[in-house]
Amino acid sequence: MRSGSNSINEAIDFDAIEPEKENIIPLKEGRSARGLAQALTSDSSELHNTRIQYERRLLEELEDMDDPLELFLEYISWINNAFPQGGTSKKSRMIEVIERCITYFKDMETYKNDPRYLKVWLWYIELYSSDILQECKDIFIYMFRKRIGAKLTLFYEEFAALLFHMEKFSEAYNILKLGVEENSRPQHRLLKKLNEFEIKLRELNVNFHENSMADTRFLLSEPNNFILGRRRSSFTNNETNSNPQLQGYQQQVSKHEIFQDNNMPNSNESENINRDGWDVLEPKASRRKENKQHSLLLEPGSNIGPIEQINDVLPNKRPSSSQKLAIFKDDLGRSDPIYKILHIPGKKSEKIDCNFDLIYPNPDEEYCIEEILARSRNLYYNRKPLDLNLTEDLNQNLQETKKKRKLVPLGEKAPLSRMKPLEDKKTTDGESPLVESYQLSEKSPGIFPQSPKLISPEHENISASRVDNNPPLEYKGITRTSILPLKDTSKESETPVSHSRETLQPPKSPTMTFFSKAAMNEVYSMYNQHYSEPKEPLENNETTNKFIFDNLTQEFTRQHMDDLTEIKPADRPIEKNSEKTPNRQKKETNFGLDTNNEQKIYPNNSLKEFMTPIQERTEKTDHLSPDEKNRNWTTNKDEISSTQSSPFLTQPQPGLPEEKKCHIVENPLDPHMRKQLLAGLRPPLDQYDTFYRYNQPLKMSTLLKRIQKMSKTENKNPIVDFKKTGDLYCIRTELGEGGYATVYLAESSTGNLRALKVEKPASVWEYYILKQVEERLRGQFVLSSIINANSLHCFEDESYLVLNYASQGTILDLINLQKSKTRGPLDECLCMFFTVELMKIVESIHRADILHGDLKPDNCMIRFEKGNLGPYRPDGSFGWNKKGIYLIDFGRSFDMRLLQPNTKFKANWKTDQQDCIEMRSGKPWTYEADYYGLAGIIHAMLFGNFIESVQLPNGRFKLRQSFKRYWRQGLWSSVFDVLLNSNEFGPFPIIDQITRLRLEIESHLLGEFDDKLKDVVTDLELELTRFKR
C-alpha cells in the first residue's frame, strides 16, 4: 500500500469515501484512501476471516518471532484500516488487541524504549482515555514507573503536554527536565521543547522554578527519593506563600501532630503511586467497572406458576421467587445447617446433618435431640444415658424430615403436607417431633410408599423398644397423652396390609447419606427392578391379559393416589381438630369403594372396555369427592389460611368442561381433566410407538437430583436404564428446572446427546401434545422448528420424556448474551428473523388446533444448524431452513380437538406480566395466550426487557415502551397492535392476520436486510458455539 509510484497514477475517487465520511475517524498519521475505499466496500465475513487469521498468528507464531511487536502493529493497523469508524467502536475490538499488546511487552527490556511500542501506548491513551485526564495521567505514571519510553523524548513530550493541559505547569516542567536528565532521544528536540515551555510559562506568569521539585515526587519510584523531604519542601513552600489561613492551619498541624494534606491536592494519589507493586495495569474494562451500568439480565422462568395442582407448597418457596430475592449465603456462615462429616476408614465418608458439638459436647457425654431441645429451653434437669442406636435413629429421622422438605419443588406433596403440622409443632411447641411423625406416617400405611422408611421393621423395633423399655424422658410440661398415639399406631402398623407391603419391598426412600445395607439394597433395587414383558400392549392384549391387568392396577393406584391427595387439603384441618378416628374411617370407606371399583374392572380385558370404566370411575369419585369436599369446605373454610395456594383451595371444583355452560375450563392444567381427555383417545396413548409404560415406580428423580448436585464435585454421572427399550442414559448435567420438571442433559448409549425431562408425578400430557403436533404437521417444513419427542418412559411415580437436545441456548440466553456484550438488545433484523420463524410455528400449530399456552423467550431454543447461507429467503432456500428455533415445553399446551368448540380457559395459577391480559384479569382466554406470548418474545428481543402493556382510553392495549427512532416503527406497531389486541381481529385463531404480518416482515427482510441478516446469523453462530462451551 505504500508503493508510491503506482498509487500516484490511480487516484481514488473521493465519491467512494464521501457517503461514509462522517463514520471515519481521522488518524494522526492519516489514512490510506485506497485502504478506506476497500474497507468501506468489504463485507463482514471477510473481516471476520482476516481477524481469525491474525488471532491464529498471534497464538502460533508470536513466541517464535524476532520482532513480535511487528505482528501486533500489523494487526492494529489492519483494524485501523478495516474499521474506519475507529478503534473506539466496539466492533473493531481494538481495545482488546492494544491491551494485549501493551501487557505482552510491558516487561520486555528490549521493547521499553522502542518508539513503536511507545506509540502504541500513546495511542491507547489517546483512544480510550482522552476524555478523562486523570486516567491519562495514571497511565503515564504507570509507564514511567515501568520505565516504558524512559529514554524517548516523545514520552516526556506527551506527558508534559498532558500535564500542561491539566494546568499542572510545574509538574509538566519537571517531567521535561526529567527527560533531559534521562538523556532521552532525540535530545535536541527535548531541549527545544523545554525552552519553548519555559517561555510559555513565563508568558503565563507561572512561577515554576520556585516549587520546582515539589511536584515530581508523585511519580518517582527510586528509593533515593525521600518522600518526607519532599513534603517538607512543600510545607516550606506553603509557608512562603504566607497565606494567613494556611499558616494557622500549619500551627494546628504541629500542635496535634496530624498531617493534613488538604493543601496538596494530589498527595493522596501520590501515596498510591509511590507504593510498590503497581505492576499490572488493569484493562480499561475492569478499571472502569464501577462506572459501568450493569445490564439486568432477563430471568428465565419468571412465570412458572404453581402448575402442580396438588401442590401445597407455599408460593414463596417456588424457585423463581427465591431467585428474585437472592439471599446471600456464606458457605461457612452460621445461617447454614451445621453438619458433620464422618470419615470411617474403608467406607465412604458420611455427612450427618446435625450439630455434633451439641450431641457430643464432651467425648464421654452425649445428648439426644430432645435433650438438646429441652436444654435450650432450660427445661432439662435429668439426664439418662441413651444408646447410640437411638440417637442415630433420631438423626436419621431428622434428616429424613429435612430431605422431605427439600423434595418440595419436585412435587412430593403427600408427605409434605403431612409434614406441615409436624413442622409447626416442632417450631412452636418443641415437643418430641419423633412422636408426631410416627403417628403421621402410620396414617396411611401402604398408600404412600414414599414414606415407608418410617415403617421399616428395624425402625419399628426401635420405636417399640423405646416406648417399652425407655421410660419417657422427663420433660417439664409434657403429658403422656401425646405419646399415646405412638403406642397405638405401632400396634396398628402390624396390620396385614403394611406387612405384605414390607415383605414385598425393601425400604424405599433413598437415603444416600447412610451407608447401610438397606440403603445399598435400595440402590441395587433401582437397577434390578423386575419389569413386565417389554412387549407392546397392542400385540398381546388378547393373549396375555396379565399385562393389561398390570396396567390397570397401575392406572388405578395412580388414580387412587390422586384421589387421596385431592381430599387431602380437607384432611388436614380435620387432623388439626384432632378428630382422628372419624377421619380415618372416612378414608377407609373411600378405600372400600376404590377396591370395589378395582374388582369391578379386573374382569375386563379388552382395551376398549379398559378405557371406559376408568372414565366412569373418575366420574364417580368426582361425584363422591365434591360432596365430601363441599362439606369440608363449609366447615373448614375459615381455618384455611390464604397462603395455601393450592389450586384446589381457590378452585374447589375441579373443572369438568362438559358441565359448564359457556365451556369455560376453570382449571386447565388439572391432571384429572387431562387424564380424562387422554383416556378417551383413539388410538390410546399406550399404542404409540415410543410410549413405554412401566408398572413400577422408579424413584429415581430425587436421587438424580442429589447425585447431580454431588457429581459437580465428584464427577459421578448417574445412569438411567430404560428396560423396555434397552436404552441407557448417562446423566451429564442439569439443564434446567421448571415448576414441576427437571431437564437433564443425558448421553445415550450410542453417544447421542438428549434432553431428559423428568417429571414427578408422571405426566404424559406433553408427550401426547408433541406426538399430536408431529402427527398433524407431518411433512411440513415447520415441524423441524418444534422439539422432537423421542420417547416417553412413564413409571408409576415419575416420567422420563426423551427429547432432542438443542445445544445453542434459548432466545433468552441470546438476549442476555447480547446484553452482556453490548448492553443493547438484539439487532433489529435478527428480531425480524426470529419473529418470522415464530409466526410460522404459531400459525401452523394453531392450524393444527394446538395451543402452546406458554410462549416465552426461555421456551424457544436457538436452532442454527451447520450449513452455508445465501441471502435471506423466507422459503428456506439458500440454507435458511437450517436456521431458526425450536419451540419447547408444551407442558401448558392444549389440544383443542379434545375440547368442545369455543372452549375457553381460566388461569388459576399466579400470573405475571408475561401472561396475557385476559389471564391476568381472570377473564377466560384461549389463543390470546399465544399471541400475547409471541408479543412478549418479540418485545424481549427488541427491547431487552419483558413486555409491559398499557391500556388506552379506547380499550386497546399498546406497549408501554416506545420504539427506537431507527426501527421500522410502522411495522412493529402493527405487529404489536394485532398481537396485543388479538381478540379484535376476528374469530380465533387469527391465522390470516398473523400470516399477513409475517409476509410484511419477510418483505422487509428481503428488501433491506437480506445480506445483513446473513452476516448477523453467521457471526452469531460462531458466538453461540463459543457460548456453549
Added chain:
Amino acid sequence: MSNSISLRGSTKTITEFFEYSINSILYQRGVYPQEDFTTVRKYGLTLLKTHDEELKAYIRRILAQVHKWLVGGKCNKLVLCIINKDEGDKVEEWSFDVVQFRKLDQNQIELPQEVDENETQNQIRSLVRQITASVTFLPEINNEGNYTFNVLAYTDANAKVPLEWSDSDNKPINNSETVQFKSFHTNEHQVGAQVSYRY
C-alpha cells in the same frame, strides 16, 4: 463579444474559487494558526478566510497573475504544496486542473452544454465540501508554524512570466496516495481537484 464576457465571468469564478479553496486548505491543514481566520458565507457554506493582511496580499498577488494567465488561456494547472519547513520536503499537494473548452481539439466533439450559473455554484459547493471532508483521511499536520505553502502554476511555454515567479520542478511526493475530488464546470472551463498526501 459575448464570448469574451463569458470567458471573463468564467475565469473570475475560477479565480474566486481558488482564493476560497486556498484559504480553507491553509486553515484546515493548520498551516497558519486558527486565530488568523474569520468565517465568511460563500457558496451557501461557511468558509474561513484569513484576515492576516500579509497573507491576504500574498494570495491576492498570486491569484491576480493566475487570473491573467487564465484569461489568456495559458494556465492549465494550479498546485498548492504544503512544505515542511524543517526538512524542506513536500507533505501534501493540492492540484487543480483547469481545462479550457475552447482549447480542446476540434475533433473532440464534447461540446459543453450551457451550464447554469446556479449549477456551477452547486458543483463548487460540493467540491469545497469534499475538500473539507478530506480531513477524515489526511494525516494530522501538527506543530503549526512548522509548515509553509507554495503555489505552482503550470503555464504554457509562451506565457509571460513576471519576475517574482520562478521556474520550479514539481517533484512527486514519496509514498503518496492520491484522492480525486469532484469537478465543476463553467461555460468555458472545467476545473478538477485532487490531493496527494504522504501516507
